[in-house]
Amino acid sequence: MGKTLTDIAKQLSTPRQVRSKKTTKVQVTAQVPKVQIIYAFNGTGKTRLSREFKRNITSKISNDGDQTSPREKILYYNAFTEDLFYWDNDLEGDSAPKLKIQPNTYTDWLLTLLKDLGQDANIIKYFQHYANDKLTPHFSEDLTEVAFSLERGDNEHSGNLKISKGEESNFIWSIFYTLLDQVITILNVAEPTERETNQFDQLEYVFIDDPVSSLDENHLIELAVNLAGLIKSSQSGLKFIITTHSPLFYNVLHNELGLNKNGKKEGCYLLERFENGSYLLNTKYGDSNQSFSYHLYLKQVLEQAVAENQVQRYHFTLLRNLYEKTASFLGYPKWSELLPGDQQAYLNRIIQFSSHSTLTNDTVTEPTEPEKQTVKLLLNHLKNEYGFWKQVEAND
Secondary structure (H helix, E strand, O other), rough: EOOOOHHHHHOOOEEEEEOOOOOOOOEEEEEEEOOOEEEOOOOHHHHHHHHHHHHHHHHHHHHHHOOHHHHHEEEEEEEHHHHEEEEEEOOOOOOOEEEEEOOOHHHHHHHHHHHHHHHHHHHHHHHHOOOOOOEEEEOOOOOOEEEEEEEOOOOOOOOEOOHHHHHHHHHHHHHHHHHHHHHHHHHOOOHHHHOOOOOOOOOOEEEEEOOOOOOOHHHHHHHHHHHHHHHHHHHOEEEEEEEEOOHHHEEEEEHHHOOOOOOOOEEEEEEEOOOOOOOOEOOOOOOOOHOOOHHHHHHHHHHHHOOOOOOOOOOHHHHHHHHHHHHHHHOOOOOHOOOOOOHHHHHHHHHHHOOOOOOOHHHHOOOOOOHHHHHHHHHHHHHHHHHHHHHHHHOO
């Protein structure tokens, strides 16, 4: 049965029964898992879930009569975090574009990071590692804006530059990651009176929604490994929720965090959105590549659409995607080579036309009955003719 995003947010912060064998007797305690990672397609509602999670924490504080502000309970990174940074393009002079920092409770913590903890050098170092080692941010004295230049190494620089959207996302993530690193380091000091600052003493949750998606695969893997290492180093009881649309990022996190070991059956999810606007947070057990791979989910969606006679135009795109991934796995140079030989050219053209809006009548959402049967035919052909899929179903 579908749930609202509010229900899902409450589920993520609700303690679950966990068995402990630290003593001779098995003890059952209720706690929220240290880390929960959620895979979902773009547009499913990951960012909205992060907002609902924050609202849920705010509601809890209000209901409990707690005087702590929501900012002190949760640190989050999502699209709204990036919106706190905006460009002054210097339209008159066209020579000094600057990235402005919108003041709010989140950027108050940023100012603490830069002013009190002196972490601007670490932000720059981390950013240059993922972007360009010559591309240098310059924070203003009042820490309300950032200028960028290319340093040539000879005491000269390019002057102010407007960086790309991908570089901008890298920069904002670098700020968040450096802040998170400092928070974990500070909270790992067990005695509050001995901590460098007490601004983070009430922090309970860190919610990260889809960190930098503009990175290439090597850097994305490195980011996932670094983030997993940071999470594993946390000893203060912080709880982490991470959402992503990247199967690669999910799988690396899954394995680096050891969620595939010791029979663990918590903390791994698939967020699904139904046509009626409701949601389901499916728990995923076992190895990420077996229970969570993108191609398996495509197969499941197509099988359900065929079974319920609910095939729509976009299912042709999913079908083509499934053929492409199977062809890549099996070593075929072209996905169309997997199609039935006697109708290969015809079926290739049908999928091409149906998965791209190249025809005027593609604006019609509902496929014809023969088109629906084509999806069923090609899905069954893929499953029946290629041993890879037979082995997958046997393992399932």
